[in-house]
Amino acid sequence: GESVGLHLPTLSVQEGDNSIINCAYSNSASDYFIWYKQESGKGPQFIIDIRSNMDKRQGQRVTVLLNKTVKHLSLQIAATQPGDSAVYFCAERRADSGGGADGLTFGKGTHLIIQP
């Protein structure tokens, strides 16, 4: 989900469990989506991307699902590890930017905490 101000949504999962992080994007014209992971004191790190002509894409331990009907994106992380603890951002890129809102539009982020 989205957050306002200082409070990020937090997802706490047990080590070894699967986690699902959700993101509602805003623009039906967006054609490209990315998930980033950000650890404290570091920049966003690319995890996985998906184009709008796909509804699912898998990487190593991660899967991204795209539902264009409801403008929803999710990131599934299998068998979570302590190193997965971070803030996760979804980002979208508009297809019709045409000199307007170029670059990526980021969600507010979700804080994933892995419990030992």
Add this chain to the structure above:
Amino acid sequence: DAGVIQSPRHEVTEMGQEVTLRCKPISGHDYLFWYRQTMMRGLELLIYFNNNVPIDDSGMPEDRFSAKMPNASFSTLKIQPSEPRDSAVYFCASSFGYSNQPQHFGDGTRLSIL
């Protein structure tokens, strides 16, 4: 392989001073982006360049902000004069091509204006 390199990592200065942030993109990347991250507003795009030419600076908050890219391996973001509300983490990112290519981020400059 070297990623995006930003300097300084931290900057603390008094309001009214000029601040210059630096970025070296990944070699071969033709797009360079400057973002700002705050708790209240998250990650916001400020400006981006293609082949060293500024394409969209609509995210630059005020005339106090300016960015240059004199060559393919270097960009600066300057704030003059700086104000306390400019305090944030500033990120530089680069990508090869623009459409459907992920941007790769540096580790940012944490700027504090007193």
